[in-house]
Amino acid sequence: MFVVKIGGSKGIDYDAFVRDLANYRSFVLVHGGSHELGEIATKLGRPPVFITSVSGFTSRYTDRETLEIFNMVYAGKMNKMLVEKLQKAGVNAVGLTGIDGRILEGPQKEALKIIENGKKKILRGDLSGTIERVNVKLLCLLLDNGYTPVLTPPAISYESVAINVDGDRCAAQIAVALGAERLVILSNVPGLLRNPDDPTSLITKIARDEIDAFIQTYAQGRMKKKLLAAKEALDGGVKQVLLGGARTKASLTQTLNGAGTRIE
Numbered sequence: 001m002f003v004v005k006i007g008g009s010k011g012i013d014y015d016a017f018v019r020d021l022a023n024y025r026s027f028v029l030v031h032g033g034s035h036e037l038g039e040i041a042t043k044l045g046r047p048p049v050f051i052t053s054v055s056g057f058t059s060r061y062t063d064r065e066t067l068e069i070f071n072m073v074y075a076g077k078m079n080k081m082l083v084e085k086l087q088k089a090g091v092n093a094v095g096l097t098g099i100d101g102r103i104l105e106g107p108q109k110e111a112l113k114i115i116e117n118g119k120k121k122i123l124r125g126d127l128s129g130t131i132e133r134v135n136v137k138l139l140c141l142l143l144d145n146g147y148t149p150v151l152t153p154p155a156i157s158y159e160s161v162a163i164n165v166d167g168d169r170c171a172a173q174i175a176v177a178l179g180a181e182r183l184v185i186l187s188n189v190p191g192l193l194r195n196p197d198d199p200t201s202l203i204t205k206i207a208r209d210e211i212d213a214f215i216q217t218y219a220q221g222r223m224k225k226k227l228l229a230a231k232e233a234l235d236g237g238v239k240q241v242l243l244g245g246a247r248t249k250a251s252l253t254q255t256l257n258g259a260g261t262r263i264e
């Protein structure tokens with residue numbers, strides 16, 4: 001049993017990924033959709049706004065209108081695209097968001113402390129949060145009856161408001177809750193790179209205690225969240241987190257066989 005997160009950045013080959021994934025039996029798929037969201041939101045006249053927290057992590061600012069577009073792209077286009085491809089490959093996939101059956105639940109952030117133009121600022125009205133609870137009962141109901149969950153943010157707050165949550169950390173929480181042995185995070189880069197512009201500068205192995213140092217030294221932007229997710233997964237009992245690329249065929253199998261960055 002493993003949890004796999006497929007990213008949403010430009011360059012991912014979803015057909016090849018699904019063909020490979022369909023060879024496996026017991027898994028939960030979590031997906032992103034950031035590239036598609038950027039394109040569609042821009043077409044709708046609402047280009048994404050990114051904010052940087054005081055601790056240096058980047059995330060999307062999500063007001064109500066952004067959340068609605070987010071749902072169209074993640075829960076609609078991306079989720080159903082993956083479910084359709086999986087069905088075609090013989091996997092009985094069921095696509096759900098974190099609000100369905102309260103699969104992913106947690107507190108909404110009250111106010112964000114951000115850095116804007118070098119100055120600290122408090123930002124309110126952001127519909128985002130973190131996951132504290134996973135509805136394992138519902139996921140097992142599906143898994144035990146031969147269905148494969150295909151999951152995506154948003155999650156739901158304790159006040160039943162849809163909240164945007166990070167996809168990688170989502171996958172980590174699901175892996176922890178299900179007691180998965182492995183978490184695989186696939187994106188458009190082959191793993192953690194010493195130099196993000198040089199795909200040959202792959203870091204092949206990181207120990208749990210080195211994660212913070214690697215976040216500081218090598219990871220920029222969204223890659224920081226992947227390492228944070230890896231840390232949360234390991235701390236929750238997952239044995240191994242694998243970061244790998246999904247631009248080529250058999251990317252999942254290659255990553256499971258050690259082609260990317262192994263964190264344990």
Ligand code: ADP
Nearest residue numbers: 007008009187189192193196218219220222223
């Ligand atoms: P996804 O949408 O697939 O979850 P992201 O685009 O959010 O993936 O994160 C992957 C991106 O992180 C890469 O495309 C790359 O530009 C960026 N990145 C920043 N630092 C690094 C690094 N040290 N190694 C690899 N990628 C990095």
